Amino acid sequence: MKTLNYQTLKESNYDGFILEDAPVRVLQFGEGNFLRGFVDYFIDVMNEKANFNSKVTLVQPISQGAFRLKDIINEQQGLYTLYLQGFQDGKEVREKRVISTVKNCLNAYEDWDTVLELAKNKDLRFITCNTTEAGIVYDPSCQLNDTPAHSYPAKLTQFLYARWKQNLPGFIILACELIDNNGKELEKFVLQHAKDWNLEEEFIKWIQNENIFCSTLVDRIVTGYPRQEADHLNAENGYIDQTLDTGEIFGVWVIEGPQSIAKEFPFKEAGLPIILTDNHKPYKERKVRILNGAHTSMVLGAFLAGQTIVRDCMYDPTISAYLNKAIYEEIIPTLSLSKEDCEEFAHAVSERFKNPFIDHELLSISLNSTAKWKARVMPSLLGYVEKFGKLPKALSTSLASYIAFYRGKELTEDGLKAINPVTKKEYTIKDDAAVLEFYANNANRSNEELVSLVLSNEEFWGQDLSQIPDLEEEVLADLNLIDEKGAMEAMKACVE
Known part of the structure; x- marks a missing residue:
């Protein structure tokens, strides 16, 4: 030719x-x-x-x-x-x-x-x-x-x-x-x-x-x-x-x-x-908080529930319902653009996540999730608390899923090694060295101790999240539920 x-x-x-x-x-x-x-x-x-x-x-x-x-x-x-x-x-x-x-x-x-x-x-x-x-x-x-x-x-x-x-x-x-x-x-x-x-x-x-x-x-x-x-x-x-x-x-x-x-x-x-x-900043806020925030809120829990790519998550009734709750009930109400504008964008995001031509792996999205959660999810959680005076259930659960995902045992040159509780396969957590060292050093802590240490770590979040009323107790309860019944049940509890 x-x-x-x-x-x-x-x-x-x-x-x-x-x-x-x-x-x-x-x-x-x-x-x-x-x-x-x-x-x-x-x-x-x-x-x-x-x-x-x-x-x-x-x-x-x-x-x-x-x-x-x-x-x-x-x-x-x-x-x-x-x-x-x-x-x-x-x-x-x-x-x-x-x-x-x-x-x-x-x-x-x-x-x-x-x-x-x-x-x-x-x-x-x-x-x-x-x-x-x-x-x-x-x-x-x-x-x-x-x-x-x-x-x-x-x-x-x-x-x-x-x-x-x-x-x-x-x-x-x-x-x-x-x-x-x-x-x-x-x-x-x-x-x-x-x-x-x-x-x-x-x-x-x-x-x-x-x-x-x-x-x-x-x-x-x-x-x-x-x-x-x-x-x-x-x-x-x-x-x-x-x-x-x-x-x-x-x-x-x-x-x-x-x-x-x-x-x-x-x-x-x-x-x-x-x-x-x-x-352009309200539009950037919309993209970061809805598109990227939805990714970060969902992928770690979905991975611990046995999923591997974004598209399949969209066809799981529990994960998709959890994602919709996070987007439409907890993220959009905190944004500065109109509700109609944000919901139209959110609908497009859902269709993008279903793209049959892209196998977007959850594990690849998990890279540097500490900084991602801070930039993409934390502003929505804080905005929701400020606006409604209570915790957003799905976003709080995403923080528990983040902690559960990061509980590794062996720190190597490639990253922190952990075991998926559903597939029983080893996966590698990749993040800044200080983040991985923190989780490796605290691998044997109780859930109560670990949640307290994570939320109060100002180097992670730029502030002490344990000072947010009831957040520490909520994340601990979600983390215990993940351990006892699995990440899928923790997401299901958000939408029941």
């Missing part, structure tokens, strides 16, 4: 939307699966449905390894096949789309002069990025004359300086890294580099006045290259695509910025699930 390109696509009789020629209006730092399955998908749909008429140039922000993705992307003329799949409106859905929004791919370390030349492009208006959580950092060793600078904020400062010297307008910058206030953090570090490099005051004012640094919230699981299915899909398509991408059908992009962005970024006309707001 031939490699995917525009000619091959024509020969394969593909009848979907394709945009072969358009000006490059988007520069994207990051060429990985996520951006191609999320941002570039949205741009492709805007090209089709709202005449956005924009191509994207990708920039690999790090040196290439043995697998030269840049070369493969360019050989395929930027084309790749995206499959979005999941459970939607009660049905199994799988959509195929050839994405034609990417023009080419450059590598910052091989093509830096070419990257800087793009600063002269008058059509260029948007910069998107996802350089991982570690990408937006301040590195004082970076210098203006580096080719390129090591960190992404320093590279962006170099690019913006080249743009300013052309006396051209600035950019709408859409940061997609998974850190708090990603856009504002990026702007802060760019300004710091400009000052440290003693660049002109006029340039610094241009950064602040002519560029919009948008903090954004991205929400879609992108599962990437379907290694096990690739040969079958290529045969079905009639071409070889080495950059196949897959993701869930659900997707939401929340962009914090002025409403004027909508005039240039036509997501409304394209019917896309993009929300433009002056404050």
